Amino acid sequence: MKIALIQLDIAFGKPEVNYAAAERKIREAAAGSPDCIILPELWTTGYDLTRLGEIADPGGQTTGALMSGLARENGVNIVAGSIAVRQESGGITNSMYVFDRSGACTGEYSKLHLFKLMEEHLYLQPGAAKGLFTLDGISCAGLICYDIRFPEWVRVHMAAGAEILFISAEWPLPRLSHWRALLVSRAIENQCYVVACNRAGADPANTFAGHSMIIDPWGEIVSEASGSEEILSGELDLARVREVRGQIPVFADRRPELYM
Numbered sequence: 001m002k003i004a005l006i007q008l009d010i011a012f013g014k015p016e017v018n019y020a021a022a023e024r025k026i027r028e029a030a031a032g033s034p035d036c037i038i039l040p041e042l043w044t045t046g047y048d049l050t051r052l053g054e055i056a057d058p059g060g061q062t063t064g065a066l067m068s069g070l071a072r073e074n075g076v077n078i079v080a081g082s083i084a085v086r087q088e089s090g091g092i093t094n095s096m097y098v099f100d101r102s103g104a105c106t107g108e109y110s111k112l113h114l115f116k117l118m119e120e121h122l123y124l125q126p127g128a129a130k131g132l133f134t135l136d137g138i139s140c141a142g143l144i145c146y147d148i149r150f151p152e153w154v155r156v157h158m159a160a161g162a163e164i165l166f167i168s169a170e171w172p173l174p175r176l177s178h179w180r181a182l183l184v185s186r187a188i189e190n191q192c193y194v195v196a197c198n199r200a201g202a203d204p205a206n207t208f209a210g211h212s213m214i215i216d217p218w219g220e221i222v223s224e225a226s227g228s229e230e231i232l233s234g235e236l237d238l239a240r241v242r243e244v245r246g247q248i249p250v251f252a253d254r255r256p257e258l259y260m
């Protein structure tokens with residue numbers, strides 16, 4: 001499975017600029033015939049949280065139409081990062097959508113753990129459901145940024161059979177060492193591929209780390225981006241997941257009855 005990670009530099013609070021940039025980058029990535037393209041977290045607005053009332057996408061409709069069309073037109077799966085979505089209830093969520101090659105929306109996940117250090121809890125509503133979906137018949141999980149600090153939440157998805165963990169993020173540069181260590185740890189402990197797409201660039205409050213990564217089920221880094229805007233590519237060999245899980249049977253050896 002060939003993956004393209006679009007490590008975008010996001011224009012702060014300017015959805016129209018970001019839609020145009022993402023469309024351009026998706027077309028550029030699609031020219032390399034990947035099986036799946038992934039975008040970062042909150043890529044339509046960035047962290048312009050105080051203006052989300054104006055700039056969040058109502059029902060995810062605008063983003064959905066654009067991503068569904070691009071997936072269908074290019075015959076590619078798109079893990080469409082996450083965006084700020086104005087829900088019918090009036091609340092705003094940080095939500096990931098997944099589109100298959102036909103353009104059908106096959107997955108939706110709203111960030112469960114809101115990141116207080118960046119004031120998400122003041123402006124966003126947390127999700128309450130898992131991020132499981134399938135891509136070309138492969139069981140996958142899609143989570144968002146701060147979620148990687150919660151190994152128990154990742155494990156719930158992996159114990160349900162997921163083989164690839166997709167992460168969309170806006171991870172700040174001062175904690176780049178955490179980003180790399182946490183992602184490698186999630187890959188090793190769950191014996192899965194980790195495909196993690198961060199943003200590049202800066203906003204008025206933070207500089208972001210870039211360093212999007214693909215990590216294999218043994219914890220080896222398959223590919224890693226620089227700190228700047230780029231499209232990172234890499235290949236997954238899903239047979240490696242079964243091989244590693246067969247060699248060290250972590251899932252069979254769990255004692256969940258004793259973990260509470």
Ligand SMILES: O=C(O)CCC(=O)C(=O)O
Nearest residue numbers: 115145146170171172175
């Ligand atoms: O956990 C961290 O250090 C970064 C998390 C974050 O930036 C986010 O969830 O948006």
